[in-house]
Amino acid sequence: xxxxxxxxxxxxxxxxxxxxxDVAPSWNIAPTDAVRIVVQRSARQLRTARWGLVPSWAKDAxxxxxxxxxxxxxxxxxPAFKTAAARRRxxxxxxxxxxxxxxxxxxxxxxxxxxxGRPLAFAGxxxxxxxxxxxxDDPTAWLLSCTIITAQADDxxxxxxxxxxxxxxxxxxxxxxxxxxxxxxxxxxxxxxxPEAHLEPYVVGAAVGNVRNDGPHLIDPVADDRxxxxxxx
Numbered sequence: 001x002x003x004x005x006x007x008x009x010x011x012x013x014x015x016x017x018x019x020x021x022d023v024a025p026s027w028n029i030a031p032t033d034a035v036r037i038v039v040q041r042s043a044r045q046l047r048t049a050r051w052g053l054v055p056s057w058a059k060d061a062x063x064x065x066x067x068x069x070x071x072x073x074x075x076x077x078x079p080a081f082k083t084a085a086a087r088r089r090x091x092x093x094x095x096x097x098x099x100x101x102x103x104x105x106x107x108x109x110x111x112x113x114x115x116x117g118r119p120l121a122f123a124g125x126x127x128x129x130x131x132x133x134x135x136x137d138d139p140t141a142w143l144l145s146c147t148i149i150t151a152q153a154d155d156x157x158x159x160x161x162x163x164x165x166x167x168x169x170x171x172x173x174x175x176x177x178x179x180x181x182x183x184x185x186x187x188x189x190x191x192x193x194x195p196e197a198h199l200e201p202y203v204v205g206a207a208v209g210n211v212r213n214d215g216p217h218l219i220d221p222v223a224d225d226r227x228x229x230x231x232x233x
Contacts, residue, residue, distance in 0.1 A: 004036075004095060006036075006046065010046060023036050027216055032052050037124060047126075051147075053147035055083075056130070069149070071151075072149050072150065085184045089179055109203065109204050109208050111219045115199075122165040124148050125149070126147075148166075151163070166194055
């Protein structure tokens with residue numbers, strides 16, 4: 001969910017440069033949608049990327065929709081991710097995210113967020129892909145895309161869904177963004193050392209299950225858990 005204003009993101013993540021087009025607030029982001037990411041290049045930058053990583057060697061961008069997530073267990077080994085893990089790590093800011101818990105034939109949507117209301121920082125990777133069908137001087141010839149790293153969920157979060165985004169706490173953000181070593185082993189050590197996230201989940205309405213729905217009402221808690229059971233699997 002990308003609902004934070006650019007000014008809030010620059011302050012929270014110590015951004016020095018804001019690049020690319022702004023992204024309208026959204027409470028229901030879908031694969032291939034535009035999201036804001038934080039990267040460390042010549043300066044700490046706030047950029048706009050398409051959610052769903054397209055490796056630089058891909059023949060076309062269509063496969064990105066299948067690469068919205070990278071598993072922590074294999075992210076430093078798989079060809080689609082290991083180079084980015086060494087050279088192009090990013091943070092994907094969000095106010096929270098949704099997961100669906102199965103209950104028989106039903107799926108119950110939950111919104112998970114920091115109890116203090118502070119933005120989350122998902123561990124991510126990004127890539128630049130050159131579209132061979134576009135001329136060199138075409139400003140859309142290069143696509144910036146990203147993926148979010150996920151891990152096995154534990155404790156309460158694991159009761160809702162077996163996977164969860166890897167969250168980077170404030171004290172590890174600079175280390176995660178620092179790719180100067182150009183070594184996937186550094187990413188592996190950082191991922192292995194990420195502390196367990198402590199998030200607050202609550203049930204929301206079934207409207208979030210349709211990507212055509214958007215707005216802050218989607219994260220309103222439902223008065224009765226049974227209201228969320230209208231979304232059938």
